[in-house]
Amino acid sequence: MSGVDPTAPERVGVLGGGRMGAGIAHAFLLAGSRVVVVERDEASAIAAGERVRESLRRSIERGSTDRVFDELAAALQTGTDAALFADRDLVVEAVPEERALKADSLRRVEAAVPTTAAIASNTSSISIDDLAASLEHPERFLGLHFFNPVPASVLVEIVVGASTNQELVADARNWVAALGKTAIVVADVPGFASSRLGVALALEAIRMLEEGVATAADIDAAMELGYRHPTGPLRTTDIIGLDVRLGIAEELHAALGERFAPPQLLRDLVADGHLGRKTGRGFYEWSE
Template sequence: MNNPSAPSSRTGGLPARVGVLGGGRMGAGIAHAFLVKGADVVVIERDEASAQAGRERVASSAAKSIERDPHSGNLDEMVSRLKTSVDYADFGDRELVVEAVPEDWALKVAALRKVEEQLVPGAVLASNTSSLSVSGLAEELERPQDFLGLHFFNPVPASTLIEVVIGKQTRPDLVEQTRSWVQGLGKTAVVVNDAPGFASSRLGVAIALEAMRMVEEGVASAKDIDNAMVLGYKHPTGPLRTTDIVGLDVRLGIAEYLHETLGERFAPPPILRDKVARGELGRKTGKGFFDWS
């Protein structure tokens, strides 16, 4: 332990000291969201090169937001409150740490245990998992009462939603504390009890899988299916374009988990498996259901 006393949060606002494990797209977005609101943020990565890349990712995201809204902050001041590191001990004085590593059970468990070893009693540990059991992850920890899910949405700075997932052992007062934090970020909390896929992933994947089956069956093109949802149901982005943005490999992993836990209605269609096998993972590879090149 780096600090013998429990941290104290800002009354009615955000924690002053926040940690993020993982500086990828989601982790950088989460760090950015807290920096904009005045928090001191530490991002931990696996090696020095990744830590530097994470810092550049956060700084770039902050610069773009300030370019869009010059009143949102000063870039130099904002970045001065950001630290990137490879040392988990730097989480020792954090009031909240959000884990944002890939959706792999063993990887998340190992990462969460390493973070928890550094936290003082009362500090909150959260996972940005989009589908894995929060209660199950909590069972792997020493202090499950201080753990919950905080499911941010991509792109984090622009998204107005955070899904707060309550595990079976999450202490009741943490729910309202987390609501206050979400409000402090300028976002809206949707509170759900732990269940496979929570609310957002379960519904989003169900629609996306059906859209994939429609493409597979030749019902309509990917573009027309998406337009039907955007224009007819006012979705900001269609289910197939959203899948490309999230990553087809990520969607496949979630679908496989939901298939295992909830049954055949979440069985991944062959078109999804085939595209992942070919490396057509969406925007990050230049091709998915759409051409991003």
Template sequence: MTGIEGSLPETVGVYGGGRMGGGIAHAFAVAGAEVVVIETDDSSAAAARDRIDATLAKAVGKGATVLGSFEVVTDPDALASCALVIEAVPELIDLKHQVLARIARASPQAAIGSNTSSLSIDELAGGVPDPGRVIGLHFFNPVPVSDLVEIVVGPRTTPELVTRAQGWVAALGKTAVTVTDSPGFASSRLGVAIALEAMRMLEEGVATAADIDTAMTLGYRHPLGPLKTTDIVGLDVRLAIAEHLERELGPRFAPPQVLRDKVAAGDLGRKSGQGFYPW
């Protein structure tokens, strides 16, 4: 979607300061928001603070101007003044339910965004007293340089919130695609389908991982091949999404054995140092 104009909330909360949450905090801080990041304990908060400081310093070194600021705290009540809070915790439905309920208590007037890549927005909103204020805001890794945000509209999400979300994405300098709440949305469903077929081809000995990826980067102008992208996303993350899509959409999303084997061996991709490629 292009041509949308909007402005950011003055204060934005991000619940979870890992790679995705830190990236989301970075994007909002660069664009001018005051960002409050929530972490679980002092050690995690220090790691998140260092992570965001490093990415902001890198951006400044490349000529960017940081118009806002951020802080990392462990008390969710610090979200009370936020007009928008985005949860960015792992893709575990029970964990997300707990976090969204905590956000709703801490910030009863805020719009609530979920960075989920595959879970139902309507199901996630079920534990929030006003589910109309919950929307999917699916950012892509690495957030600071990714141009895309997938806005996922639940059946109870208000139209006014959808319009506001489109404006927030535009104010971040990114492009929004707006999709209905369906398994895997658009991006994960398509991305996982391609990646799973690439894994099956690898299992069958059709070609090496590098040649399969090169076929997509040079033949179809994908910036990265599906196997290297899986390494960056995390093989465990891809496995969880594939299992969810298999339950929802059927056996065409059944995870290949090579994916299960690698996750069982701890070969999770870039974050572990080994996936389909060494890192």
């Protein structure tokens, strides 16, 4: 790829149009791809389309792109039928972080896409090899772990499974560069690199809060001011979602042992529906 400008796939599919899926669609649209987002029902598909369009409007208002809104919106399609992926070059699965749901979703994608298409999962912690076991052609499958919020994030974690074709890894590096982001390539190990490190820090911060070591704001300030983290681990957990953090912690606990055991405080907040910014309350109170 030396001396060649990176290019995004011409036709991209995204399965799941929530916050992450909409952000992934946004990123590929800005890079020049034509994107179709498939959701579970018509109401969700309509909501996903509006989510992406609103995100595009904000990027234009901030001056983050010189693209024209009507042109970007025209390159977006939403629907409920996986058959819409029949002409895609790449499909990214972005459904909730549940192993069975992801495996079933990936089977649906593989049944719909052409034999030349690449398939990726946006999983943040589930084994790529475990998910690949549900596919007939695991060589064209890898992890593309985007970070929330996708439009503002600069990192994509490329997770390589045992069967992943190395040419696909090179293609993925190219696609990430075309999005204006930086790729890191990691092996398929529990938590990959980013989730494993991020969760370890977050869980210890939650334990410190649980033990009364300091307030949430002071614990975060210790990392923001002392270690130059842009956002402290508790506020970051609120942004990511406490339910997401808990799910990853449970995966890592099962794979790596007690050091990743979720604190009771995290379990209690999730059980009470306090999931962070998206519900208005987590370790902090969030207003509109």
